[in-house]
Amino acid sequence: MNTKTVFANSLPKLARLTIEEYISNNNSVVLSDECLTEYKNQRAGIFVTIYKNNQLRGCIGTISPTQENIISEILINSISACSRDPRFEKVKISELEQLTYSVNVLMPPEQIDSTDKLDPQNYGVIVVGSNNRRGLLLPRLESINTIQEQMYHVMVKANIKHDETIELYRFESIEHKE
Template sequence: MHPYVELAKKAVEEYVKNRRILVCPKDAVPDMQKKAGVFVSLKKHGQLRGCIGTFMPSEENICKEIIKNAIAAATEDPRFYPIQEDELNDIIYSVDVLSEPERIKDISELDPKVYGIIVTKGYKKGLLLPDLEGVNSVREQLMITKIKAGIDPSDEDVEIFKFTVERFK
């Protein structure tokens, strides 16, 4: 298991069982000291069970970003009830570390298998990670992301940013 995934798992288990927030391990891999946006996804029996993240870093390093977002994915995703202790053995974790978002000039720059996207209009903002099952075209990716942001899917007057992820399972 990759150290990022192991950290996410330990953070969720410690919080769900003991209501304690894990501290970054002193022997954390050097990459965990970098800053980046991070998404933590939790699945149970192949179905999404929680996914929370940050597209820009909100913590001082990836280690703290993983811990914060893992706990939030397990307990604060508004689409799901909080994960219970009896579910922990069934949870599969993945951690996505995001590149810095880059504004696009034309949708021809997008590929839903390679790039995640952020769509913004005013204060509304939606994000969709890349390479998601069932998202096979740029049109689908844009529609889903606009809906997540509360933006009319037919609205063309939006800002679009792309990013890549390093996915760890």
Template sequence: MKYTPLSRDEGRLLVKIARMAIEEHLRGSETLRLPDNLPEVFRKKRGIFVTLEKNGNLRGCIGYPEPTKPLIDALVEAAISAATCDPRFPPVKPEELDDIEIEVSVLTPPEPIEVESPAEYPKVIRVGVDGLIVERGWARGLLLPQVATEWGWDAEEFLCNTCMKAGLPPDCFYDPETRVYRFQAQIFHEDD
């Protein structure tokens, strides 16, 4: 499957729809009226994450790493879930909406990182470009590409933190049973 990047206007529309979905849901509406003539790319299956920030702090982040649903469906579900179902935070209240900024990350399909030895992982990870998924057994952790940049991590710190996000020891990527995947993201902000 060829990955076609979204245009800036398509990204702006995604962010606008994410806000509409959250607002409608918090008002108690069961239906969201989507704009007519959505771009064709919105019907393609894509991975997506919706991140909410309040006063510069994380307020919710939920998404789909794999391209299992049409982009528009995944967007609406992830937006509502980021506002109401992130277990790290209480649900967003309607009065908070004016203080919340929305970011939408549209992902490329995850691909395994192939290395001769696990010690090579930090050498092939591009900080600020690659997002990571670490998987061992049932444990799985994901960090978006922008997280490493926001925290000022190098590639090894990024790997360690992704391991910990999976609930695994920070050096678990050295274990040959651990699988490491990379993906990229197009990131759209409300203020773009």
């Protein structure tokens, strides 16, 4: 795989350029040295979300950082979101013009002892069940308005039964949208 240097002025633009280059040319990208410098010394979990006609088309991320900085995290998760989300087929070249992107920068999760400390507009949620099954929902999801809805969907996503003992975490995130 070859690499291409790109110029991006926002995190979603970096996700877009990464995905377009990967899907169109099977190349990875490197960010130009003078772009997004404030993120080159920061580490965080990152979720890259792809939308097609305002509908989810792919979303992959990391709860905690796995790369040297936020930029590298976005590069890796962008490629995964367009090609490795098990819910969707790989993005096709013909779809690229219809796609929009958001990037969530996650704050470190904090363990909580009650769902009363959740708020789907302000906090994402992570549940961990037996056998280490886990599920995560980002905050501010369009169809999730109550704590009950948030908990229902994250438990289904993790395949955790409602009566199973769980560990519960919440986190804040900063969403960058196109």
